[in-house]
Amino acid sequence: MIEGRAETRAAILDAARALFLEKGYAGASVRSVASAAGVDGALPIHYFGTKEALFLQALPSMPDYQPLLEGDPDNLGERFVRYILEEDGHLRPLYLTLLRASDTGAVGEQLRHLHETTFVEPLETRLTGPDANLRARLAAALVGGLMYALWVVGDEQLLAAGEDVVIRRYGALLQQLIDPA
Amino acid sequence: MIEGRAETRAAILDAARALFLEKGYAGASVRSVASAAGVDGALPIHYFGTKEALFLQALPSMPDYQPLLEGDPDNLGERFVRYILEEDGHLRPLYLTLLRASDTGAVGEQLRHLHETTFVEPLETRLTGPDANLRARLAAALVGGLMYALWVVGDEQLLAAGEDVVIRRYGALLQQLIDPA
DNA sequence: GGCTACATTCAACGGTGTTGAATAGCCAGA
């Protein structure tokens, strides 16, 4: 049974999404979400049970990058790297927020699921040749490493030589996993 | 001025190190650290000022992997990957704990510093040829991606084909950044 | 013994997630 009026639930979820992405899981309190939604501080828990459940339901969906995958597979490596470097601000906060909250069991599950459904699986279906699954997983690790270096570590000097150089070099490595081995 | 008896400080730091690595930054409370050290719940903050300062001082140092770097550079890529896959349990909890606490300012700084001093700099000094700095940073990202996939995401199927295959394939990519371009 | 300086404890504050009871608001039936 769903509790609460639909609009109130939506207001809470909207406020939660904004605050969690801005301040992180620990930094955004349930009461701050409630007051941003204009309701009593206890209502979010009443509706969603726990802060973690609220967090998971409030998370935005992954941006859709199907077009990226459907293009020419011969330069998918470079395009993928470029996508990470030039993404429009939707992926980065989601990635960082999930990552840092991933020590609570269900959030870790969600991160694993997103990694699987948005990186590994789409890549695997587009790979021809042997060991497609392994190559997709290694490619996903490679992409994760770029996001890690840029966003978690904050290695600003990585881009000092210019985005193009990174796109070419890191993209070339990624491409070797994409090309049929 | 350092406050407190040296043994009491050490007891607190030891308890803090164990609890932070086991339960994470948020999961280990200051009071739980204090009671594990056998002191009053307010003492850790009295000594170290804030939970974050206690955390930073309690963190273990990075394992020393100099021998790994000093070996034959022609197969450093594979050896590096093998080191991550077979590490003895010191690096992984430190990496995970730092990563997940990296949204508080000083912890992010520490993560950046460790990334720089334990991955980028040692690699860079061993690289010959042009663009050593960039190649070291890309190599560090690659290594980070492996740790991310294995430890944060928990991609267990990555090793389904056997450690050797991962060591060979991912190591080969890493090696391309190590070899003079 | 009394004084001092320091190590440690105690008590309290505001904030947190979470809980169950109390209230407010609406809608059906007499």
Added chain:
DNA sequence: TCTGGCTATTCAACACCGTTGAATGTAGCC
């Protein structure tokens, strides 16, 4: 129109959190 009940929302309280400043113990020195 009144009344009952149902549901949405609020209120009050709990235990725990990081943090603070005052109180207490405790050792050594004159």
